[in-house]
Amino acid sequence: NAGVTQTPKFRILKIGQSMTLQCAQDMNHNYMYWYRQDPGMGLKLIYYSVGAGITDKGEVPNGYNVSRSTTEDFPLRLELAAPSQTSVYFCASSLQGSSKNIQYFGAGTRLSVL
């Protein structure tokens, strides 16, 4: 059982470069989420999706973009990387919604922007 798979695990970017963080889930979950985790700050929601073709902003969406063309995949795009985007990024998924249902997390992508 793969669950939520994130790639890559680590990445170093130069300022101004772009990249896509990949996230895939094989649990047929309709909801998917992207969080960033900074030391002492907990998790902040970047974007989320309630189903294929539907996305919405979270708390900290600036500098990021997402798409949801399939139920399984929810990539996160950084267009012009900045040092403030140095963080650990987690993708999660849940069935129907986070109210009563559990979010399942990937192992994370550690990103450094230098």
Add this chain to the structure above:
Amino acid sequence: AQSVAQPEDQVNVAEGNPLTVKCTYSVSGNPYLFWYVQYPNRGLQFLLKYITGDNLVKGSYGFEAEFNKSQTSFHLKKPSALVSDSALYFCAVRDPTASKLTFGTGTRLQVTL
């Protein structure tokens, strides 16, 4: 708006002793409350949740949490700590009318021999 506070950055406890990790919340309606655990270099894992019903909720690995509406708290507890319980613990809350979880800043639990 919904929010959650974890007042302790770190909790230290000796193996075999009981542990408590504190969490307080603020929501406009009846809360949905969750505890997650994060081991080093891993994603968060679900421990337990409170939606409705019995105020004492039992979860994975012998953990439990008590919902206290009057004190707006949802403290995580375990009667006898293990060294392997050492990890980062997150409390999360959701207002039934909202669509997203709000996580606390996390509490690092250190269990020593």
